[in-house]
Amino acid sequence: MDYFDETIASVHQQLVEKKISPSELVQATLANIKQLNPDLNAFIAINDHVSAPQTVSQDQVLQAIPLAIKDNILTTDLKTTAGSKMLANFQSVYPATVMEKLLQAGVVNIGKTNMDEFAMGSSTETSYFGVTKNPWNAQKVPGGSSGGSAAAVASGQVLAALGTDTGGSIRQPASFNGIFGIKPTYGRVSRWGVIAFSSSLDQVGVLSRHVADSAQVLQTISGFDQRDNTSSQQAVPDFSQIKADVRGLKVAVPEEFMGAGVDAGVREQVQKGIKLLDQNGALVETVKLPHAQYAVQVYYIIASSEASSNLQRYDGIRYGYRAQDVQNLEDVYVRSRSEGFGDEVKRRIMLGTFALSTGYFDAYFNKAAQVRTLINDDFDKVFQDFDLIVGPTSPTTAFDIGSRIDDPVVMYMNDILTIPANLAGLPAASVPVGFADGMPVGLQMIAPAFKEQTIFNAAQLVENETNFLQQRPQMGGQN
Template identity: 80%
Template sequence: MNYFDETIASVHQKLANRQLSVAELNQATIQRIQQLNPTLNSFLAVNDQPVPETSVDSEQLLAGIPLAIKDNILTKQLKTTAASKILSNFQSVYESTVTTKLLAAGMHNIGKTNMDEFAMGSSSENSAFGPVKNPWNLQKVPGGSSGGSAAAVAAGEVLAALGTDTGGSVRQPASFNGVFGIKPTYGRVSRWGVIAFCSSMDQVGVLSRHVADSALILQTMAGYDPHDNTSSSQPVPNFSAINADVRGLKIAVPDEFMGDGVAPGVRQQVQHALDLLAAQGAQIDTVQLPHAQYAVQVYYIIASSEASSNLQRYDGIRYGYRSTEVQNLEDVYVHSRSEGFGDEVKRRIMLGTFALSAGYYDAYFNKAAQVRTLINQDFEKVFQNYDLIVGPTAPTTAFDLGSRIDDPVVMYMNDILTIPANLAGLPAASVPVGLADGMPVGVQLIAPAFGEQTIFNTAQVLENETNFLAQRPQIGGQN
């Protein structure tokens, strides 16, 4: 099975026409993963159980399709570790809402993908089980935290994968790996069964090579969930009804997204994409998002504060890793957490606990929340006159493994362009449009709340016009 030549629709057609069986597809996918995973380390677990042979009718568009699932999304079939030593042997007793819906549609959980521990990171180097490699260049990071999912799709191991996006963790690895990745509106998709990092920003997203494949999966897993009181009752459109037409679309390009910090090669590819959209009839103007410059600082105060609260549950008592070097109850807490959590997770817990402490709450957390409101208002003002905001997904292409892991501030700045959409809860996606220095470049599309269809329509135009998918990565694609 060469997934580079396939889409969900084309594979479905082969299954429905009996040219291919579900068991054959599953086995071919497992063989592909087993062939590439020793090089990429994109999967932490592979579901090698044989699937029952079932017939696929023309209406079951997702039936029999293997799906890779980020390892912070609970599944009953495979362990869920969040790439952390503290959960290295954790087996969930229930299935997340998103996987429940996709399994009910006939998809098959083919494996759990590697990631930054507890989704904290921008390079997938913070995993307790080793870093993920970028299939375009094994010396480069795949981005994070959904780096395993992005690398698996980019290398042709699977057609699609689930990721989670708290500050850019679907879009940035999508950009670094040359695939499409979308983070829906906050509340569009249930967070029930997703290991919490920052509850006010976490959202499950989809990565795939083709825009239409993500649209089909998102519409299947979206919708209100009584288990999640932050999920929205907003009706879910038929995202698959993509209209690849941008005539009359009003696009805003923020000055702040195209500044000096953006690498020249990235800016060139983004400008090329904007020129393509203009040639197709879109109106493009420059705008300002004046408070976007504070997004990284605001994000790391709010996200770390929520993380310090959410990660209290890992105490060495109820579940997860427990240290054996203990003499009393306090030792259980201290040693289990010290030994079980990695450096980046500890850093964020300490930062968040500090920001929430009595003497500093007003100076840090409360102030960050106020600036978050200003960032939201900037977006609202732009969307009064425009349909879409467009700019680079990341300021650079994928950087070298090990080059930034020891400098957290430099690493944090890598998410400067993706974080604002999370703070505002807006839908956003990364679309691959070209190469700079041999590595993929993604363009970010941000829409008003529940405006995912506008993103899919525009992304399809870019997929058609750039012909980026003719490119193949070094690993898997044999370019």
């Protein structure tokens, strides 16, 4: 089974016609993963003992399809580590809502993918389980924090994978790996059973080579969940009904997204993508998002503050890592967290605790929340006149492993173009449009709340017109 030549729909048809059996598909997928993973390190755990259904229904398109799951999404058949020593041996007794929905649809959980520890990072270099490599160039990072999921898809190990996106953690790795990745509207997909980083920003989404495959998976995992207080009761349309047509679509290109910080090669490829939309009937205009320049600062105050609250549960008492040879209760807390958390997680906990502390709350957290409202208002104004916002997903292509990990501020700026959509809770995606310096470049698309279909339609047109998917990476591919 060569996934580079397949889609979920085409594999499903082969299963229905019994050209391949579900067990053969699973075994072929496992064999491919075991061949590539020692070099790629996309998976933390591989599901050797998974069982496949005997027969496949014509109506259940995802039945028997092996998918990869980011390792901060609770599963009962494999450990859930969040890429951390703190949870290296954690076995959940219940699955996340998204896993329940996938399992009901017949999906096979083929393995858990590597990630930045507790989803804090932009390169998958903060994982306790080692660095994941970019399939296009093993010297480069795959992005983060969903780098394992992106690398697994890009290298042809799976057709699609689940990721989570707090400040760009699906879209940036999708851009770096030359695949499609979508973060839905906040509340579209339940967060119940997803290990929390920043509760007002986190959202589960999908990565795949083909736009249609992400639409199929997102369709399955979306919908109201009474166990999640932030879950939306908005009706879920049939995302698979994609029309690759942008005629009459009003497309905005923010000046701030195409500024001096964007590499020339990236800008050139993104402009080609925008030109494609224009040539196919979209109405493209330049706009301003004046408060977007503050997005990184706002994000790191709000996300770190929420992280310091969410991660206080890891105290060495109830579950997770516990330090040995401790002297008293305080020693249990301090040493368990000191030894169990990595440097980046500690950095963000400290930053968040400071921002929430007495005397600093108004100056930092409260001010950040106010600026977040201004960023939301900017989007609202643009979407009064436009259907879609486009620009680069990341200001650069994938960078060298080890080149930025020691400079947190430089690393944080990787998410400067993706963060605004999270702060506003809007659906956003990255679709590959070309190459710069031999590495993939992604075009970001942001739509109004609950207008994921607009993104799928426009992204499908770009996929059709660029022929990007004819290119294959070095690891897993043929280039």
